Amino acid sequence: MAEQEERVSHFIADMLAQDLSDGRHAHIMTRFPPEPNGYLHIGHAKSICLNFGLAEQFGGVCNLRFDDTNPTAEEVEYVESIMADVRWLGFDWGERLYYASDYFGQMYEYAEALIQAGKAYVCTLSPEAFKAYRGVPTRPGQPSPSRDRPVAENLDLFRRMRAGEFPDGAYVLRAKIDMSSPNLHLRDPAIYRIKHAHHHRSGDTWCIYPMYDFAHGLEDAIEGVTHSICTLEFEVHRPLYDWLLDQLPVPCHPQQIEFARLNLTYTVMSKRKLLELVRDKVVWGWDDPRMPTVSGLRRRGFTASSIRTFCRKIGVTKTESVTDIALLEHCIREELNVSAPRVMVVLDPIKLVIENYPAGQVESLEGVNNPSDPAAGTRPVAFSRELYIERDDFMEDAPKKFFRLKPGQEVRLRYGYLVTCTGCEKDPETGEVVAVTCTYDPETRGGNAPDGRRVKGTIHWVSAQEGMDLRVRLFDRLFQVESPDDTPEGGHFRDNLNPNSCREVVAKGESVLASAVPGTRYQFERNGYFIVDEKETLPGKPVFNRIVPLRDSWAKKHQG
RNA sequence: UGCCCGAUGGUGUAAUGGUAGCACUACUGACUCUGAAUCAGUCAGUCUAGGUUCGAGUCCUAGUCGGGCAACCA
Numbered sequence: 001m002a003e004q005e006e007r008v009s010h011f012i013a014d015m016l017a018q019d020l021s022d023g024r025h026a027h028i029m030t031r032f033p034p035e036p037n038g039y040l041h042i043g044h045a046k047s048i049c050l051n052f053g054l055a056e057q058f059g060g061v062c063n064l065r066f067d068d069t070n071p072t073a074e075e076v077e078y079v080e081s082i083m084a085d086v087r088w089l090g091f092d093w094g095e096r097l098y099y100a101s102d103y104f105g106q107m108y109e110y111a112e113a114l115i116q117a118g119k120a121y122v123c124t125l126s127p128e129a130f131k132a133y134r135g136v137p138t139r140p141g142q143p144s145p146s147r148d149r150p151v152a153e154n155l156d157l158f159r160r161m162r163a164g165e166f167p168d169g170a171y172v173l174r175a176k177i178d179m180s181s182p183n184l185h186l187r188d189p190a191i192y193r194i195k196h197a198h199h200h201r202s203g204d205t206w207c208i209y210p211m212y213d214f215a216h217g218l219e220d221a222i223e224g225v226t227h228s229i230c231t232l233e234f235e236v237h238r239p240l241y242d243w244l245l246d247q248l249p250v251p252c253h254p255q256q257i258e259f260a261r262l263n264l265t266y267t268v269m270s271k272r273k274l275l276e277l278v279r280d281k282v283v284w285g286w287d288d289p290r291m292p293t294v295s296g297l298r299r300r301g302f303t304a305s306s307i308r309t310f311c312r313k314i315g316v317t318k319t320e321s322v323t324d325i326a327l328l329e330h331c332i333r334e335e336l337n338v339s340a341p342r343v344m345v346v347l348d349p350i351k352l353v354i355e356n357y358p359a360g361q362v363e364s365l366e367g368v369n370n371p372s373d374p375a376a377g378t379r380p381v382a383f384s385r386e387l388y389i390e391r392d393d394f395m396e397d398a399p400k401k402f403f404r405l406k407p408g409q410e411v412r413l414r415y416g417y418l419v420t421c422t423g424c425e426k427d428p429e430t431g432e433v434v435a436v437t438c439t440y441d442p443e444t445r446g447g448n449a450p451d452g453r454r455v456k457g458t459i460h461w462v463s464a465q466e467g468m469d470l471r472v473r474l475f476d477r478l479f480q481v482e483s484p485d486d487t488p489e490g491g492h493f494r495d496n497l498n499p500n501s502c503r504e505v506v507a508k509g510e511s512v513l514a515s516a517v518p519g520t521r522y523q524f525e526r527n528g529y530f531i532v533d534e535k536e537t538l539p540g541k542p543v544f545n546r547i548v549p550l551r552d553s554w555a556k557k558h559q560g
Numbered sequence: 561u562g563c564c565c566g567a568u569g570g571u572g573u574a575a576u577g578g579u580a581g582c583a584c585u586a587c588u589g590a591c592u593c594u595g596a597a598u599c600a601g602u603c604a605g606u607c608u609a610g611g612u613u614c615g616a617g618u619c620c621u622a623g624u625c626g627g628g629c630a631a632c633c634a
Contacts, residue, residue, distance in 0.1 A: 182563040193632040
């Protein structure tokens with residue numbers, strides 16, 4: 001994993017290096033703190049690579065911590081998928097698996113301490129009134145009538161909140177900071193709310209739960225995190241993060257650092273929207289190969305290392321940006337080009353009949369498994385009089401630079417013979433081409449002519465008799481526009497879905513694929529990279545997912 | 561008409577007061593038993609206006625544009 005050892009340099013790495021050399025910290029501790037309310041996506045992968053990568057780079061550690069302070073949104077299914085995804089991405093949290101819910105007791109003590117210090121109060125305002133009193137960004141807020149409630153009364157009320165004496169929403173614990181602050185988050189934010197909800201870990205022990213702003217800094221401090229790295233939208237929360245840690249006798253005061261989240265063209269990244277696609281069955285599930293989720297990318301066929309490479313290449317900054325999905329595709333092609341075994345598969349088959357080849361004869365030719373890796377060896381490929389070739393590889397009326405089959409033109413059948421196109425057969429009703437005909441030169445076995453003549457085109461093929469049917473899914477981008485979130489007035493991001501994001505075809509492939517192992521990635525020559533689907537493949541009946549097509553400069557030039 | 565953050569080719573990033581570089585994309589050409597890969601090349605950038613300085617992408621001021629902030633979500 002050479003790319004992992006490569007030192008990454010960006011403003012956060014610089015800050016950590018500085019803190020280390022200044023002696024501000026003797027070691028680094030970061031954390032990846034997902035809320036288990038959905039599956040991880042590639043944006044999380046960026047954060048995972050950042051946090052675990054930084055720890056690795058500076059000889060520190062990175063914790064995996066579930067920020068599970070809102071029981072109504074969280075589920076164990078998500079906890080499990082998140083752990084599996086982080087592991088799959090290649091990171092190890094060792095013994096440092098934590099849950100915010102494990103700190104509920106300590107957090108409660110801190111909350112009482114804040115009340116004792118006169119820095120928090122129980123507020124009776126309804127959610128609507130709460131909002132009204134808070135004011136708007138341009139106008140200061142008004143103090144809650146509960147703001148000056150005596151400490152003893154606050155304590156009593158808070159204890160009764162915990163005891164379950166009140167219904168949801170009846171009271172809320174608020175930090176007492178500054179109702180006229182230009183930063184809304186400092187206008188006496190709610191820090192504990194009543195929620196009579198069953199928690200996936202703490203069960204029914206609690207009916208009050210801490211809010212993010214109260215909990216997160218404490219979680220960091222309890223664990224001894226040195227650098228708490230999060231995304232830009234938390235920047236305005238930082239004064240509150242710092243205020244809280246300054247008020248309480250915490251073991252340390254971690255530093256919050258913000259960076260820009262990842263955005264990708266042709267997809268959406270919000271958990272809410274991804275959940276909507278799953279719930280409404282727009283996609284097959286969280287691991288649909290078209291989803292930008294880690295599990296979706298995995299099923300699509302992306303490797304963990306290609307995702308890590310991608311995360312290294314996009315960099316870390318505070319600039320809001322949208323990364324071109326082409327970069328991700330580049331990363332997987334780059335890797336698979338050297339590692340994936342080649343095989344011939346015809347996705348849109350049409351028959352090619354070699355008129356002068358003996359009927360019934362079958363010979364075995366030799367195909368190279370991986371041109372960039374001689375050790376991968378060769379395989380036998382059956383050849384006969386009737387083959388399948390791609391419909392696109394024949395044109396009756398072709399442009400001058402069409403190097404494939406057209407009447408009178410000679411091409412090479414990969415690893416086979418040179419053949420010259422003699423014409424085609426058409427359906428008399430529809431006029432559709434049903435077969436292409438040619439003659440072969442017996443002297444060119446293997447693909448080279450003894451007289452040294454050269455042909456410009458080489459096409460792939462599969463023997464009609466010996467080849468096998470293959471289920472192949474051709475995926476395209478889930479959305480047909482670069483920014484699916486940009487919708488006109490009254491529009492919805494779903495209006496931008498690509499109706500052709502998945503097309504399944506029955507292809508013809510080499511028979512070796514009958515024993516293809518689920519999870520194996522191939523290059524279908526001249527087509528693209530494909531993976532044997534791990535969920536739907538049955539013994540002898542592989543199902544393939546297209547990871548990414550090969551670049552195709554000819555199609556690009558001649559499309560439309 | 562509040563506060564915070566940001567602004568470098570089409571895209572993503574580097575340059576930490578001293579030659580604006582890299583990658584992706586696009587386009588050329590060479591090569592090729594994958595119209596792939598590879599190789600060579602081309603197009604293309606410091607938001608604006610002032611200021612400081614021998615020298616500014618970098619520092620200062622003002623503006624412009626973009627993003628974030630008004631869940632008892634995280």
